[in-house]
Amino acid sequence: MLDKLEMFLAVAKEGHFGRAANSLGIAQPTLSAGIKQLEEQLGVLLIFRGSRYGGLTPEGQRALEWARRIVGDTRQLRDEMRATREGLSGRLRMAVIPTALTWAAKISARFGALHPNVSFTILSRTSIEILQMIDDLEVDAGISYLDNEPLGKVSTVPLYDERFMLVCRADNDLAGRDSVAWHDLSGRRLCLLTSDMQNRRIINRNLSVAGIAPQATVESNSTVVLAAHILAGDWLTILPEDIAAFLADGKPIRIIPLDGNEPSHVVGLVAPYREPHTPVLEALLTEARRMVND
Structure with missing residues (x-):
């Protein structure tokens, strides 16, 4: 049944039978047959479908929770047995907010x-x-924010408190300052991360508190694009200290602390809430805690 649950998870994720089949590296008829067999084994219809995917049935929504749990537990069992034989090995997959990639x-x-x-x-x-x-x-x-928006039930390790910096070219009129207030950014050309980023939502709030309409003439989901615009013209951007220092290293770019009473936000490692974790993931969480305390 495990392979059928993997198929079911793929269809639920992709919302399309063809894409789900491609993601699994199998033919679409094989996938459709597998889903039908799973439905027959469970005795319920899991997916509404006519000529195309029509979403999960109420039973399918409930089965999705079980499928994630069973597949996750099976992967954990496999990883634990492999660790017993070979020590820690395998591939760790991490998704990270752009401003925390240096971490x-x-x-x-x-x-x-x-x-x-x-x-x-x-x-x-x-x-x-x-x-x-x-x-x-x-x-x-x-790696994501831990305290700004709801996380749900996860395991976390705080890594750092975010401190915003103004990033500008070395010849900008603000470059010689020791600090810059948020209200000093009024009327300036800003290039910022896109509005789907939590970083941008926090910056928008800080600008609004300072009485500035949170607008940007350039938006991107890449911090590299932001740094390139700083070098190309008179744009300014706002980034956390660590990624700002990395992007400015060796370039005619200045990073200047942004002053204000805005609250800082904690960024940290986030993992599924599971007891116990897989050996590799438990080791990752442990090492993250050590790194912060060193």
Whole structure:
């Protein structure tokens, strides 16, 4: 039944039989037959379908929760048995908010040095996408905000408090300041992350509190694009300190603290709430805690 549950999860995720079949590397008739067999085994209709996918039935919605749990437990069993035989190995999949990608590199480098048989896939995603990918078993962990928007039931390790910096070219008129207030950004050309990013929603609130309409002449989901615009013209951007320092290193770019009474926000490692965790994921959580305390 496990392979049929994998098929069911793929269809629920993709919302399309053809794409689900492609994601599993099987033919669509094989997928359709597998779903039908699963429905026959469970004695309920899981998916509304006519000429195309029509969504999950109420029974399908409930079965989805069980399928995620069963498939997740099975993967955990496999990982634990492999760890018993071979030590920690395999691939850790992480989804990370764009502004925390430097921290993802720190964690993977440190963890990889201790466990060389574990490899990483690191994806840049929004905070909402990260939680959905964890629920859908697409990733093993994420790095995201911990205290700004609801997380649901997850395990967390706080990594750092976000501190915003103004990022500008070295020849900008603000570049010589020791600090900049949020209201100083009124009338300036801003390039910021897109509005689907939690980082942008926080910045919008801070700008609004300072009496500034939260608008940007350039938006992107890539911090590299933001840094490139700083170099190309008189744009300004706002980024957390660590990623700002990384992007400014070796370039004619200044990073300046932004002053104000806005609250800081905690960014940390997020993992599915599961007791126990897989050996690899438990080791990752442990190493993240050590890294913060060092």
